[in-house]
Structures are given as C-alpha cells and as structure tokens.
Amino acid sequence: MLPTITPDKIDLPAGTILKFPGTLADYEHLLKQLGDRSIPRIRFRDNHILLMSPLPEHANEIDIISDLIKALLRYQEKDWQSFHPITLRYGKKPGLEPDACFYIDNYQAILGKRKLDMSIDPPPDLAIEIDVTSFTDIEDYIALAIPEVWIYKTNELHIYHFTENHYIETNNSFIFPDFSVKDIVPHYVDRAWQVGSSVALREFNDHLQTVF
Incomplete structure (x- = not known):
C-alpha cells in the first residue's frame, strides 16, 4: 500500500x-x-x-507504559489527568505530539478543557515518547518546558529533566523518586510481550503490594 x-x-x-x-x-x-x-x-x-x-508495536508499548504509570500513581495515592496522544502547542509555534502525557501536580488546572494551549495552560508534568520507527529529538521539548520527558527506545527507558532551559538525562524520576522506573518499565514492557498486557500489569500490582 x-x-x-x-x-x-x-x-x-x-x-x-x-x-x-x-x-x-x-x-x-x-x-x-x-x-x-x-x-x-x-x-x-x-x-x-x-x-x-506508528506500528502496532508502538501502540502496545505506550499502552503498557501508561498503565504502569497509572498503577504507580494509584499506589502513591496521587490524582492525575492523562492524554494520549495530544498536540501540545505554545501559541502559534509548531506543536509536539507526545505519545502520552500526564498532568499530576497541575491536573486540576486543565480539568474540563477540550483543547490545551501552552501559552495559557501549564505544561504536563510528564511526557512519553515511544521511538520505534521515529526519532525523538529532546531539544524539541525545550519550548514547552515539560519538567520530565521519557523516551522509550529499543527496550531502554531514557529519562530527561528540564532545568535551566535545557534537558539533562538522568537515571531517576522526579515523579517516582522511590521507584527504579528505568528498570521497571523495560521489564514489564517485555513481560507484556511474553504473557500479555493484562497479566503483566497484574504481576506489577502484585509486586507493589509485596515489595513496598
């Protein structure tokens, strides 16, 4: 075709x-x-x-990663509002379309809004990109100043924090400081391919209850 x-x-x-x-x-x-x-x-x-x-692989991986994030947020007893995908724009500047984004600290500020404008609305606390056939340039996110960006590529999770008008890569998440998401996410994405997304998510929920 x-x-x-x-x-x-x-x-x-x-x-x-x-x-x-x-x-x-x-x-x-x-x-x-x-x-x-x-x-x-x-x-x-x-x-x-x-x-x-995107390929079907792309959709499967963003779904399981989003589900893992929601499980962690529930465990932390935090509320959120999530979107995937969504176009984020600052006024008339070119937009970005993260595969998913989460409002956590600022979730109440965007409740009920059908469209977001980054010139008046706060940025998401977390944006996620899945690189299967595409390549994400973290520099594209500088204009939006999203505090934390995850890029998942070839079974690895890359975590970026926004600071002083640029992004730095780090091994830890500000949003989930008590969890090694850099290890957790690839493990359970791989499990989802092996046993199915629902089974992998149940295993993760069981893990949360027994370990923490």
Whole structure:
C-alpha cells in the first residue's frame, strides 16, 4: 500500500515516515486537515514536515507504559489527568505530539478543557515518547518546558529533566523518586510481550503490594 496525500485525504501504511519541505502554514493546514485523528502523527522541524504512522508495536508499548504509570500513581495515592496522544502547542509555534502525557501536580488546572494551549495552560508534568520507527529529538521539548520527558527506545527507558532551559538525562524520576522506573518499565514492557498486557500489569500490582 502506497502513501496517499491529497487535499481531501491523508493515508499512510503502518510504519511509514514521510519527510518533505514545508512551511508553518503547510503544517497548520495539515493539522486542520487531520483534525482529531491520532494517526498519522505530524511534526514540524527545520522547515520540514514529518508524517509518521506508528506500528502496532508502538501502540502496545505506550499502552503498557501508561498503565504502569497509572498503577504507580494509584499506589502513591496521587490524582492525575492523562492524554494520549495530544498536540501540545505554545501559541502559534509548531506543536509536539507526545505519545502520552500526564498532568499530576497541575491536573486540576486543565480539568474540563477540550483543547490545551501552552501559552495559557501549564505544561504536563510528564511526557512519553515511544521511538520505534521515529526519532525523538529532546531539544524539541525545550519550548514547552515539560519538567520530565521519557523516551522509550529499543527496550531502554531514557529519562530527561528540564532545568535551566535545557534537558539533562538522568537515571531517576522526579515523579517516582522511590521507584527504579528505568528498570521497571523495560521489564514489564517485555513481560507484556511474553504473557500479555493484562497479566503483566497484574504481576506489577502484585509486586507493589509485596515489595513496598
């Protein structure tokens, strides 16, 4: 199946990445054309437009990682509001589409909002990217100043903290300081592939009850 991009239709086979020159106006037009569709993903970088259609592997991994985060938040008795995926924009600047994001400390500030504008709304506390067919540049997130960004790639979790207008990679999470998420996440993502997501999540919940 070949990619299809017309004024009325955008259709990309799973795993496809298209990169072509474009302007911010072109990006705006494509955003409007896509509307609320979550696929394909779109990004504007260095006067180029990237369109990405994730593989099933991508969807499975973001689901289990999101479920693990929710389990940890429940264990910590914290409330949250999550989105995946969502386009985050600062005014008219090009947006980003993390695979998932979580409002935790600021979750009450965005309750009931159907669309978010980073020029007036607080950024998420956590954004997550799954790199299977695509490549996430952490520098793209500087404009949004999201406090913590996770990038999961080739069975490894990379954790980035925003500080002094740049991101630094670290081994620990500010959000879950009592948990080794850098080890937990890859282990249970792998378990999900082996035994299924629901079984892996039950194992993780059992682990929380017996260890902590």
